Amino acid sequence: MNRFAELLDRLAYEPGRNNKLRLITAYFRDTPDPDRGYALAALTGALSFKHAKPGLIRDLIADRTDPVLFGLSYDYVGDLSETVALMWPRRAVNHDESLLGHPSPPPSPARGKGAQFSAALSPRTKSKAAIDTLTVPSPLAGEGQGEGYHTGGASDEQRGHNNPPPPTLSDVVTTLRTLGKTDLPKQLARWLDELDETGRWALLKLVTGAMRIGISARLAKTSAAALGDKDPHDIELIWPGLAPPYLDLFAWLEGRGDKPVNRDPAPFRPVMLAHAIEDADFASLEPADFIAEWKWDGIRVQAVAGRDERGQMQARLYSRTGEDITKSFPDLVPSLRLPGAIDGELLVLRDGRVQTFNVLQQRLNRKVVSPKLIKDFPIHLRAYDLLGDDENDLRELPFAERRAHLETFVKKLDDPRIDLSPTVTFDSWETLMAARADPSSAGAGEDAEAVEGVMLKRRDAPYLPGRPKGQWWKWKRDPHIIDAVLMYAQRGHGKRSSYYSDYTFGVWTNGEDGEQLVPVGKAYFGFTDEELLQIDRFVRRNTTEKFGPVRHVVHEPDQGLVLEVAFEGLQRSPRHKSGVAMRFPRISRLRWDKPPREADRLETLERMLKDVTAN
Amino acid sequence: MTAKHRGQSTYMSDMRPHDILLPVAAGLCCKPGGFHIDPVRPVERAVITHGHSDHARPGHGAVLATQETLDMMRLRYGDNFARSTQAIRYGEEIRLGDVTVKFHPAGHVLGSAQIAVSCKDICIVASGDYKDATDPTCAPFDVVPCDVFITEATFGLPVFRHGDAADEVKKLLASVALFPERAHLVGAYSLGKAQRVIALLREQGYDAPIYLHGAMEEITHYYQSRGVALGELRAVKGMKKADLVGTIALAPPEATSDIWTRRFPDPVTAFASGWMRVRARARQRGVELPLVISDHADWDGLTATIAATGAGEVWVTHGQEDALVHWCKSRGLAARPLDLVGYGDEEESEAVAADEADT
Numbered sequence: 001m002n003r004f005a006e007l008l009d010r011l012a013y014e015p016g017r018n019n020k021l022r023l024i025t026a027y028f029r030d031t032p033d034p035d036r037g038y039a040l041a042a043l044t045g046a047l048s049f050k051h052a053k054p055g056l057i058r059d060l061i062a063d064r065t066d067p068v069l070f071g072l073s074y075d076y077v078g079d080l081s082e083t084v085a086l087m088w089p090r091r092a093v094n095h096d097e098s099l100l101g102h103p104s105p106p107p108s109p110a111r112g113k114g115a116q117f118s119a120a121l122s123p124r125t126k127s128k129a130a131i132d133t134l135t136v137p138s139p140l141a142g143e144g145q146g147e148g149y150h151t152g153g154a155s156d157e158q159r160g161h162n163n164p165p166p167p168t169l170s171d172v173v174t175t176l177r178t179l180g181k182t183d184l185p186k187q188l189a190r191w192l193d194e195l196d197e198t199g200r201w202a203l204l205k206l207v208t209g210a211m212r213i214g215i216s217a218r219l220a221k222t223s224a225a226a227l228g229d230k231d232p233h234d235i236e237l238i239w240p241g242l243a244p245p246y247l248d249l250f251a252w253l254e255g256r257g258d259k260p261v262n263r264d265p266a267p268f269r270p271v272m273l274a275h276a277i278e279d280a281d282f283a284s285l286e287p288a289d290f291i292a293e294w295k296w297d298g299i300r301v302q303a304v305a306g307r308d309e310r311g312q313m314q315a316r317l318y319s320r321t322g323e324d325i326t327k328s329f330p331d332l333v334p335s336l337r338l339p340g341a342i343d344g345e346l347l348v349l350r351d352g353r354v355q356t357f358n359v360l361q362q363r364l365n366r367k368v369v370s371p372k373l374i375k376d377f378p379i380h381l382r383a384y385d386l387l388g389d390d391e392n393d394l395r396e397l398p399f400a401e402r403r404a405h406l407e408t409f410v411k412k413l414d415d416p417r418i419d420l421s422p423t424v425t426f427d428s429w430e431t432l433m434a435a436r437a438d439p440s441s442a443g444a445g446e447d448a449e450a451v452e453g454v455m456l457k458r459r460d461a462p463y464l465p466g467r468p469k470g471q472w473w474k475w476k477r478d479p480h481i482i483d484a485v486l487m488y489a490q491r492g493h494g495k496r497s498s499y500y501s502d503y504t505f506g507v508w509t510n511g512e513d514g515e516q517l518v519p520v521g522k523a524y525f526g527f528t529d530e531e532l533l534q535i536d537r538f539v540r541r542n543t544t545e546k547f548g549p550v551r552h553v554v555h556e557p558d559q560g561l562v563l564e565v566a567f568e569g570l571q572r573s574p575r576h577k578s579g580v581a582m583r584f585p586r587i588s589r590l591r592w593d594k595p596p597r598e599a600d601r602l603e604t605l606e607r608m609l610k611d612v613t614a615n
Numbered sequence: 616m617t618a619k620h621r622g623q624s625t626y627m628s629d630m631r632p633h634d635i636l637l638p639v640a641a642g643l644c645c646k647p648g649g650f651h652i653d654p655v656r657p658v659e660r661a662v663i664t665h666g667h668s669d670h671a672r673p674g675h676g677a678v679l680a681t682q683e684t685l686d687m688m689r690l691r692y693g694d695n696f697a698r699s700t701q702a703i704r705y706g707e708e709i710r711l712g713d714v715t716v717k718f719h720p721a722g723h724v725l726g727s728a729q730i731a732v733s734c735k736d737i738c739i740v741a742s743g744d745y746k747d748a749t750d751p752t753c754a755p756f757d758v759v760p761c762d763v764f765i766t767e768a769t770f771g772l773p774v775f776r777h778g779d780a781a782d783e784v785k786k787l788l789a790s791v792a793l794f795p796e797r798a799h800l801v802g803a804y805s806l807g808k809a810q811r812v813i814a815l816l817r818e819q820g821y822d823a824p825i826y827l828h829g830a831m832e833e834i835t836h837y838y839q840s841r842g843v844a845l846g847e848l849r850a851v852k853g854m855k856k857a858d859l860v861g862t863i864a865l866a867p868p869e870a871t872s873d874i875w876t877r878r879f880p881d882p883v884t885a886f887a888s889g890w891m892r893v894r895a896r897a898r899q900r901g902v903e904l905p906l907v908i909s910d911h912a913d914w915d916g917l918t919a920t921i922a923a924t925g926a927g928e929v930w931v932t933h934g935q936e937d938a939l940v941h942w943c944k945s946r947g948l949a950a951r952p953l954d955l956v957g958y959g960d961e962e963e964s965e966a967v968a969a970d971e972a973d974t
Contacts, residue, residue: 072938073772497872549899
């Protein structure tokens with residue numbers, strides 16, 4: 001557990017994907033089965049046990065610490081698991097002392113000779129003679145120091161002979177699976193006694209189900225693949241057939257066993273992704289080679305159904321990264337009646353009309369999918385590809401042929417929740433451009449609002465995992481653009497930690513103090529490396545105040561930097577002072593030429609908001 | 616050696632602790648002794664615990680401190696940092712006015728001292744900043760029994776429990792082994808922390824050259840001149856990026872997130888500080904490898920030390936006074952926070968120095 005905790009701790013601070021990958025791979029290499037398997041399960045979200053409530057953790061710490069000290073500490077740290085992990089009393093050697101209401105054990109003899117001595121003296125009756133013998137001059141730095149003398153907190157890890165070793169991750173996971181609710185507090189306390197600080201922190205995060213460390217299941221699987229120099233796609237393919245602690249997987253990765261077979265009746269297939277098309281790309285592309293479709297502003301999913309060993313139909317919905325999201329959309333499951341694998345877009349349809357992403361978003365990340373939610377946000381699958389039809393793998397077929405299979409499949413399915421993503425007819429890039437600019441008059445009709453551009457797919461392209469060059473292109477509609485003024489800048493992370501690369505920008509409004517800038521968003525990409533250097537230089541030379549890592553950058557009507565900000569959509573947001581929140585904002589241009597007074601106004605954004613909601 | 620043994624007359628026998636030491640705007644004032652301890656404003660006579668810039672400031676008349684502290688002040692502020700100076704050794708006792716003053720090792724940085732001020736039969740120990748953990752670069756902390764103990768509270772919350780610093784250094788070395796093509800950049804305060812980290816690395820058997828930011832070269836060389844073994848040290852300045860592959864470099868904390876870092880190959884940013892115990896603090900600073908290495912006592916160190924001094928009264932200053940005062944009271948000790956301003960981590964004062972370093 002301590003080793004796994006160390007990994008989590010390190011991952012929590014590491015911003016770089018490749019470095020995270022190496023940290024995880026190194027852990028898999030150094031950690032024996034079955035611990036590493038349970039770690040992989042924890043990182044991929046494949047562990048399941050009943051989570052402990054925060055109240056339980058509070059009770060445990062309340063029994064062991066002074067409430068005032070706990071309150072002050074919690075205020076300072078701001079995170080329950082971490083506060084408890086840090087404050088958890090060291091197991092005292094004298095057990096009669098251990099459960100008193102104080103976090104600190106009696107002064108440890110390890111902390112200096114004086115400590116030992118005065119423990120025998122009561123404050124008021126100390127002997128003056130003793131003082132003299134205690135305050136012997138010590139030599140200056142250099143020699144004779146620290147021999148067998150106190151070692152700070154080392155006693156934290158010093159365990160007596162009778163203390164059991166800290167639990168392994170496997171101990172924790174297997175115990176939690178079977179442990180009754182009433183036994184949990186005692187067991188948890190025992191583990192907390194045995195673990196070090198990082199171990200306690202990780203344990204508490206694990207049992208409360210609050211392990212947010214910025215690792216995707218995909219990254220964890222990729223790290224495992226790197227252990228055996230395998231293609232991560234291969235792991236994705238067999239993944240649904242595997243179960244923790246993945247002994248067969250690690251055996252295969254280390255060359256000690258055969259590749260595990262996926263017996264899952266509804267497996268995930270790695271998805272094919274598109275490149276963003278640039279103006280210059282069109283010159284070399286032939287319109288006749290491509291089929292165009294609308295690019296829907298929903299969620300990319302893979303809907304798979306198949307019969308298990310007993311002949312029962314199993315249906316699953318996967319995200320584009322292969323996460324099983326079936327539970328979030330139980331209303332779609334009955335529609336997946338035919339064995340096959342559909343690649344498509346998840347949308348919310350009301351009265352046959354596609355709703356915007358903002359509407360769909362309200363169905364996401366809900367713990368409980370209530371009947372009301374299902375009724376208010378009716379889910380729909382718009383199909384654009386077919387990867388498997390019953391037992392047949394169609395991925396090797398050219399897209400045009402798969403499309404024909406798909407049309408037949410959807411017709412046979414004949415379900416109101418699943419329809420076909422229509423193709424867009426065009427004979428030249430100009431006509432397609434016109435369609436993209438005005439989807440409603442080019443076939444998208446009333447759904448035009450949920451169209452965020454067009455997709456171009458080569459007629460002869462097989463279904464290839466990843467983002468193969470030149471096969472699929474996405475051609476988004478022009479984003480919304482405003483001119484905003486740079487207000488604050490913050491340092492980036494990782495490679496960018498020496499650059500001011502996170503920018504808060506604002507637009508003008510008539511506020512209490514007259515004309516003033518109000519922040520409307522934050523962006524940290526979109527600029528080139530050269531532009532980053534320029535902005536960074538500007539920030540350093542025009543800082544008016546510093547608040548920790550944040551710099552307040554000059555933003556007066558005649559002084560400041562105007563940023564052209566592109567974004568995909570707007571939403572009302574009571575959390576933002578401006579009342580609006582942007583979707584996907586990025587810096588599209590630096591307007592050195594423009595004085596800040598000429599930047600856009602909040603009213604412009606509010607008008608855009610009206611346009612969006614009115615449609 | 617206490618005032619009692621000197622058999623002085625008893626006309627001041629009703630003297631109370633705050634008649635001996637009293638917090639005033641300039642710092643802790645000893646009226647009967649005619650001096651201030653670690654004054655934050657220029658005073659006639661200053662007694663100084665250690666060389667960190669929030670405790671040792673220039674511009675006083677006479678300064679009494681250990682030789683190391685005086686040397687550090689000279690390095691920092693130049694030869695004329697005070698009108699006159701007097702060095703005192705650990706264990707040495709000096710009479711100042713109606714009080715006697717005795718210095719004891721504080722274990723904080725090289726030359727750091729606790730100052731025991733005795734008057735009649737009352738002994739007050741102003742401990743300055745201290746730590747009770749092992750540090751190969753300075754004399755170990757001595758527990759000084761006293762009636763009133765003045766303690767810092769930088770890490771005065773029970774969440775601050777610093778583990779063995781050697782384990783933190785092992786963490787750093789494990790990272791160096793895992794990322795051999797990157798440089799490891801360790802933020803550490805120039806005075807004390809940097810040298811301790813180097814010494815800890817050497818204790819772990821790391822014998823490659825360690826690289827230093829320009830701002831910490833002088834003070835580190837001073838440590839070496841006082842017999843602290845630190846192995847081979849090199850300046851970062853003038854090195855090519857390719858030459859810094861796989862190296863460990865130390866720099867003042869602020870420099871680790873500034874333009875200066877661009878000379879390193881894909882650096883891993885570490886920070887050696889007791890604050891790294893709290894994740895949000897580490898994340899806020901963009902630290903990738905937090906190393907919990909502190910030159911202050913942690914919670915257990917503070918409470919164990921207070922108990923060990925046998926003091927019946929505790930004055931708590933700079934840091935989390937509330938929690939420590941509460942703890943003292945719960946143990947039946949008289950305790951109060953001292954209203955002293957101007958002390959803190961070196962952090963604030965180093966920010967400026969680092970920015971100026973070489974941008």
